[in-house]
Amino acid sequence: MKYLIYIFLALTFLFTSVSCQENHQHAVTANGTTYTCPMHPQIIKNEPGSCPVCNMDLVPVSQSKASASEAALMLSDNQILLGNITTQPVQTGQAARNIVLTGRLVPDETQVDLISSRAAGRIEKLYVKETGVPIRKGQPLYDLYSENLLTLEQEYLLTLEQNKALGQEETRYASFLEAARKKLLLFGLTESQIQNLSRAGRPDARITFLAPRSGIVTEIAAAEGIYVPEGGLLYRLTNLNKIWVEAELYAGEAATVKPGDLIQISVAGVAPVKARVAFVNPEFRQNSQVVLLRAEMLNTQGNLLPGMPATVSLLNTSEKQLLLPQEAIIRTQEGAHVWVKTGKNTFSPRLVSTGESGTNNIAIKSGLSAGDTVVVTGAYLLYSEYVLKNGNVLMASHQH
16 A cells, blocks of 8 residues: 555656646536647646647547546656556467475385395395495395205205106106296295206305395395394385475365376476376375375486475466566456557556466456557556546446
């Protein structure tokens, strides 16, 4: 309110800085004709004469056309310069959603693997003892002493000897050997390890287990010398070729987002990336009033790490529409209106219907056409001058 009062006072000084205050009165002759200055429409007289500001001849204005004349404001070049009044044509495009979320990078849970002990036993050695270390498939992870595996190795060697001695006479020994070999495979030994066992001819008390897949070690749950049960957790591996970004939405925001919507993800030190919403949680997080949004990002260069903060901007995928800067819109009790340039230094108000609002612009649903030139800065000054002349009522007849 204080800002509007300041504008009123400033415009009173700017537009009425002439000495002849009496010329601002509306006087009408018997035939309904008044006279005004083309360059200074605030000068209105009931008889012909000269403008006290610029000495131009006054022109007649019919009372029947007074409403249109009063709604249109004509300013001098100096007034436009002092009022910082600038214009621009109406643009077409998409109004960016004014929703910016704070997110966080998290591991892709579909790319997380747990490595557990294939048999009960004692951890003799850990080859990887630090988290954050990348490992590759087939790399040694740990040595395990297990009596169960030792028994299975002895069983395999026994069936191997029986098959060598009696296999040509009894084919069942070959099936016994194959069953013993599959048991070792199921307990985590590789074909190469089984072949080495066959060549050595004696069981190995310490069996080295290899990484079943590649990834980054994010957790180590074992230590050398401890006994682990069958299925006990040893390592947690995460493949970071793909990574998730998660952000929280309030209930009102969640209603406008659905899987497949386009978003822009910004991470410090990395160029912004566009992605699609992969998942919107259908329920609130526990003890909160927020809904989880999730999207997937490729991380082929490996420069995105879990825990990094991210900024998520919801993008608009709607059809192109007329757009104006936010500051061009004047909102009054009659609705929203803009000031359209209708001639040289001449501006008229026009009621408009607004749509979706973006960060810097707003969509226009009706009231304007592509190519109209609209006041961008100084619109409130024009509105204040209009109020000084005509009162605080915008004429509905100026709706397009």
